[in-house]
Amino acid sequence: NAGVTQTPKFRVLKTGQSMTLLCAQDMNHEYMYWYRQDPGMGLRLIHYSVGEGTTAKGEVPDGYNVSRLKKQNFLLGLESAAPSQTSVYFCASSYSGADTQYFGPGTRLTVL
Amino acid sequence: AQSVTQLDSQVPVFEEAPVELRCNYSSSVSVYLFWYVQYPNQGLQLLLKYLSGSTLVKGINGFEAEFNKSQTSFHLRKPSVHISDTAEYFCAVSDLAGGSNYKLTFGKGTLLTVNP
Numbered sequence: 001n002a003g004v005t006q007t008p009k010f011r012v013l014k015t016g017q018s019m020t021l022l023c024a025q026d027m028n029h030e031y032m033y034w035y036r037q038d039p040g041m042g043l044r045l046i047h048y049s050v051g052e053g054t055t056a057k058g059e060v061p062d063g064y065n066v067s068r069l070k071k072q073n074f075l076l077g078l079e080s081a082a083p084s085q086t087s088v089y090f091c092a093s094s095y096s097g098a099d100t101q102y103f104g105p106g107t108r109l110t111v112l
Numbered sequence: 113a114q115s116v117t118q119l120d121s122q123v124p125v126f127e128e129a130p131v132e133l134r135c136n137y138s139s140s141v142s143v144y145l146f147w148y149v150q151y152p153n154q155g156l157q158l159l160l161k162y163l164s165g166s167t168l169v170k171g172i173n174g175f176e177a178e179f180n181k182s183q184t185s186f187h188l189r190k191p192s193v194h195i196s197d198t199a200e201y202f203c204a205v206s207d208l209a210g211g212s213n214y215k216l217t218f219g220k221g222t223l224l225t226v227n228p
Contacts, residue, residue: 004155033215040121042202042220043156058215090155098144098163098206101216103155 002026004104006091012110013081021076021107023091031094032074033058033101034066036087043090049074050097081111114139114207118219126227127195133188133222135203145186146204146216147177156202162186173197198226 004025013019023032030051035043045058049068063085065077074093078085088108092101119134137143144163148156160171167179177188186203203219 040220043218045215048215092156097215100146100158100161101156103148103157105155106153 004091004093004102006089006104006107008107009105010108012112013078014112015082017081018077018079019081019109020078021089021091021109023074023076023093023104024072025074025091025093025102026072027093027095027102028071029093029095029102030071031097031099031101032068033092033094034064034074034076035090035092036060037090037106038087046076046089083111085109086111114143114205114217116203116205116217116219118201118203118222120222121220122223122225124225124227125193128192130191131189131193131197131224133201133203133224135186135188135219137184137186137203137205139184139205139207141207144206145177145179146206147171147175147186147188148202148204148218150200150202150221152199159188159201193224193226195226195228197224199224 007022033048034046044060047066052071055066067075088106091104094101115138117136146161147159149159150156160169162169162179170176175190200221202221204216
C-alpha cells in the first residue's frame with residue numbers, strides 16, 4: 001500500500017516549456033486534489049476532482065490544466081511554464097470531500 | 113466563504129516546554145477542523161481532526177486541540193515538546209455548505225522550532 005505517490009520529485013523547466021505531473025493513489029479514493037505551496041502562503045488549491053472523469057477549479061487554476069481519466073490517477077499539466085509557477089506541488093486524495101486528505105511527498109518545480 | 117488565520121508564523125520554544133499554536137477560523141456554517149504537520153522535505157500528514165462531539169480532540173504524538181465555537185478557535189497544544197516536533201503546522205477548515213463538494217482551506221502555517 002503505497003498511499004499517494006507523485007512523479008517526478010524534482011524538475012527544472014525553461015520558460016515556455018510544458019510538462020505533466022502525475023499523481024497516483026491506491027486507496028480507491030473518490031476525491032483528488034492538486035495544491036501548490038509557496039513560502040508564507042500555506043497551501044493553495046489549484047484544481048480538484050470529485051470522481052473519475054470530473055475536474056473543477058480551485059483557488060489558483062490559471063496556467064494549469066488537469067485530467068482524471070482513471071480513478072487512481074490525477075494529472076496536472078503546465079502548457080507554457082512561467083517563473084511564477086516555481087513552487088512545490090502536492091497531490092492529495094480523500095474518500096469524501098470532508099474527510100482526511102492524504103498527501104503525496106511533493107514535486108519541487110523550478111521554472112527559469 | 114471560509115477562511116483560516118494562524119496567528120503566529122513562527123514559534124520558538126525550548127525542549128520540554130509547553131506550546132500552543134493558535135488558529136482562528138471564519139465560516140457562516142458548521143465546520144470540520146483539522147491540524148496537519150509537515151516535517152522538512154515531506155508532505156503533510158494529519159495530526160488530529162474535529163468533526164463533532166467532544167470539543168477536546170486528541171491526536172498523534174501527544175498533541176491535542178480544543179474546538180471553541182463561540183471564539184471560532186481551534187488551538188493546538190502539547191504539554192511538553194521534543195526536538196522531533198520541529199515542523200510546520202497547518203490548521204485547515206472545511207465547511208459543510210454547498211452539497212458534497214467540501215474543500216479544505218488551509219492557514220498559512222506556523223513553524224514550530226524546538227531548541228535544546
